[in-house]
Amino acid sequence: MSVLLMIIASACFATMAALIKALGPSLPIPEIIFFRSIIPLPFFLAVLLIKKQRIFVVAWKTLILRSLFGFLAMSGFYFALIHLPLAESVFLGRTQPLILALLAPWVVNEKPTGAVWIAIGTGLLGVICIIQPSFGWMPAAWASIGAASASAMAHLLVRRLNRTDAPVTIVTNFFLVSAILSGVWTAAVFTPPVASQWALLIGIALFSTFGQFLMTIAYRKDHAPVVAAASYASIIFSIFYGYAFWHELPPASAGIGGTLIITGSCILIRSRI
Template sequence: MSVVLMIIASACFGTMAALIKAVGPDLPIPEIILFRSILPLPFFLAVLFIQKKRIFASARGTMLMRAGFGFLAMSGFYYALTHIPLAESVFLGRTQPLILALLAPWILDEKPTPAVWIAIATGLLGIIFIIQPSFGWAVAAWASIGAATASAVAHLLVRKLGRTDEPETIVTNFFMVSAVLSAIWTGSSFTMPEGFQWLLLVGIALFSTFGQFLMTLAYRMDHAPVVAAASYASVIFSIAYGYIFWQEVPTYSTFAGGALIILGSIILIRSRI
């Protein structure tokens, strides 16, 4: 059941990415982040109120750092989605667990095993395959890798926050900080969405929130390596969306690089079993 839930969650995340790509050319990135942060807030605040849990995290310094890196991750990922093909941006985003393993020794004092180093090297080779032949080291491709790096740091900080605060509080505080940062970034350039844009923005918020909920539920039901392996279904959905709506066909080098990144992640997952 956990694998089914993770596949549905992956479909939600793939749909969210496609919706961001669709609305990206019409609205500024900080504005998309603003609505992505504000729309789910009432739901999470209601959950905290009903469960009588803290609204604000106790480890506020760590929380602000987590929110800051999460905001950078969203910004880079959204930029990549609007500037390079959908499949490529998602493939590069899947380097996050490999970067996580690379950063863990310095942030969490976790010593990597030989299998972890092999996984990281395999993933890095996959990045080279995707970026150099396809994009000539395009800025958007690096933005996607930067987003994966920021996301990795954010996840490590979440692990620290988990020792002092509830998951619902962490998520709610992240949306609060992201809303403030994106509002400041948007400033006077704010453009009121119109018609179909509202539907896309609501869809982004709904699919991302629902996907996050299903992913959390899946991780609670089964071993993390099994669920993590199922999460790569998001790549399939992204390729399908890219082809159907934008006639994007990944190159052979993209498929080869993506396969290496996924292989590196699978090696990493198996090393945790």
């Protein structure tokens, strides 16, 4: 059941990515992040009020850091989605667990084992295969890796926050801070969305929120490594969307690189069992 939930969640995340790519450069990225953050915020606030839980986190300094890294991750990821083929941007985004393992010793004092170093090295080879032959070191490819790095740091900070605050409170505060940051950034260049853009923005918020909800349930029902392995279904969905709507097929070099990144991540997952 958990694997099925994670596959559905992966389909939601891939659909969100496809909707962001469809929106393209027609709206500024900070504006997309603003609506992505503000639309689901009332739902999470209602959950906190119904459950009578804290609205604001205790560890607010850690929350601000987590929000800043999360904001950077979304900005880089959205930029990469708009400027790279869908599958390749998702491949590069999948370096996040490998970067997380690399940063863990300095953030949460988790020392990597030999298997973890092998996983990181395998993933690094995959990144080289994707970036150099396919993109000529394009800025968008680096933005995707930077987004994965920022996302890894945000996830490590969430581990710290989980020691003092409930998950729903953490998510609510993250959306709140992200809405403020993106709102300030986009205020000077705000572009009122038209009807078709509103449909895409609402879809982005709904699919990402629903995917997050299903992913949370999946992790509660089964061992984390099993669920994490199932999350790679998002790559299959991304390849399908890329071909169906933009006639994109990953080149051989990207396929090899993506396989190496997935292999490295699977080695990492296996080391956690």
